[in-house]
Amino acid sequence: MTTVAVKPATMAQALTRALRDAMAADPAVHVMGEDVGTLGGVFRVTDGLAKEFGEDRCTDTPLAEAGILGTAVGMAMYGLRPVVEMQFDAFAYPAFEQLISHVSRMRNRTRGAMPLPITIRIPYGGGIGGVEHHSDSSEAYYMATPGLHVVTPATVADAYGLLRASIASDDPVVFLEPKRLYWSKDSWNPEEPTPVEPIGRAVVRRSGRSATLITYGPSVPVCMEAAEAARAEGWDLEVVDLRSLVPFDDATVCASVRRTGRAVVVHESGSFGGPGGEIAARVTERCFHHLEAPVLRVAGFDVPYPPPMLERHHLPGVDRILDAVGRLQWEAES
């Protein structure tokens, strides 16, 4: 990290700051959702915004996700820049029709006349002991919808930078917030916060020569931990944080895999029909002659998200990642 830490901040605080700065910079930015006003959101990400900017700028809506996103579409049609909060990953599903049938395609349908600059913030993923319907990784659905950007931060600085860039984007962005990282602290300088632009650039979080772990969001810290642990096995792992699933940064990912010759994709989402399949295919298509082994996937199982007392068996952890790294046909090297 190049910035000097004034004081450690949490990802939730960085997101709040991003919203506040965006609202201060542009009166068209409106925050809306369930409990985002008086309460400040169930994760407190919108804390203080209603007080500072008024309830017309940070609005507690009726409890209806299709209505929230549907009215945000109308507001965007009139020139506003709505930032919608879906309270939890699985609570966003009622808004699917608005997202797929309107948000993602209004620009295209109208030949560019009616872009919809809407940011849809969705806390996602598991690992917080949430009961049923509070821990889904729904990114594959959004990735499969043309017209949406799908962005997810893994660090405090990126949480700020990517959210600012998402709100500034003239295209709709599904902004997935790894909820188990909300309270993660990081050396971030809130005096000099910077947007991460453009959306669509992956970043190498850790350089290594043996193999590449391709990951994003909540799985980034797990991969960093796995990379540290792998040193004991003699592996020097590179970790690529995608930051953006759409657009996908083929260039950064492939440059890394060409260097290392081996890759494992790591995410919480299930593997069948999940993001890993697409990523593995893209890497294979582009880096085939550099690969020493098939691209492997370490993912959540293809089961409905487990109850909290069983979730540790589901989530990709350090051991499962290292097992996969061990299966990258090292014996063929000698």
Added chain:
Amino acid sequence: MTVMEQRGAYRPTPPPAWQPRMDPAPLLPDAEPYRVLGTEAAAKADPELLRRLYAELVKGRRYNAQATALTKQGRLAVYPSTTGQEACEVAAALVLKEQDWLFPSYRDTLAVVARGVDPVEALTLLRGDWHTGYDPYEHRVAPLCTPLATQLPHAVGLAHAARLKGDDVVALAMVGDGGTSEGDFHEALNFAAVWQAPVVFLVQNNGFAISVPLAKQTAAPSLAHKAVGYGMPGRLVDGNDAAAVHEVLSDAVRHAREGGGPTLVEAITYRVDAHTNADDATRYRGDAEVETWRAHDPIQLLERELTTRGLLDEAGVEAARQDAETMAAALRERMNQDPALDPMDLFTHVYAEPTPQLREQQAQLRAELEAEADAEPEGGTHR
């Protein structure tokens, strides 16, 4: 002390006082659909407005007939007709001011044209050369919306945004009887009432959702009654009485403009044609029913009123018919020309800037098109 005595002595704390949040009576629709034509109220109607409505209705009927004919000639992929519903379509457009917004469903091409959108651009969706053929901002008409009722929350959001900005804008959103069963109908009405958004919801109850009659759609006393549950007024109007629809919608628009919040208007009408040219209405309804409605035809109702009162003569009828024919001939001629297509448009407006992935696919299609062009014989087209 026995248990019963103990119970007798127990005095529970009374719950906090409850009272209804408003008197529901003023929100209730009238028992009968509101009518003007053929009633005493007709005398108060503006003759100029009635003549204008008549001309637009005749043109609208002709537009429906011409568009349906174009489907048979293969010039349109499909056309959902509003024959019999012209009064609603025309009035919805005429009650709006220039700065207002119209949110049509896929069946409301006629309202879109009556609002001023180019008749060919309004048919682009149904011709199939693009989705929305017009710039929504030019006449403040949202794209024709196919997923049922999903345009209603857009109308609410737009009206809400305009009000937040202090602009004098009303949104009028159109939906059918079938659409009222969708969740988005409910959510839109609820948001509109909570936000007191300047919106008018026009439900054209034309009797059928493709083949399903209203009795299988709802158990409500009327669709207008649904308004009461959201805390907004519900109005019931004869949807084939152009003067009545115009008056009721005008009142609702004025109410919204003055800060009174949303209104739900149910217009009772009938879809005389099948759902689309691809539908066979004889499978779900009898001729007798259709004939009953033909006898309550919106154009005839208005024509009778105008001629009885000496506001329209045979020459006037003929002039309206001629105008409609001129419009139809122009439409026919323009629709008989092949639209210009550019396959590369597939990629142009998906994002503000194409993603790297789309750029690759763009290059692929360009190469395919070039290969196709090379394969074509000199000067000829290869199909």
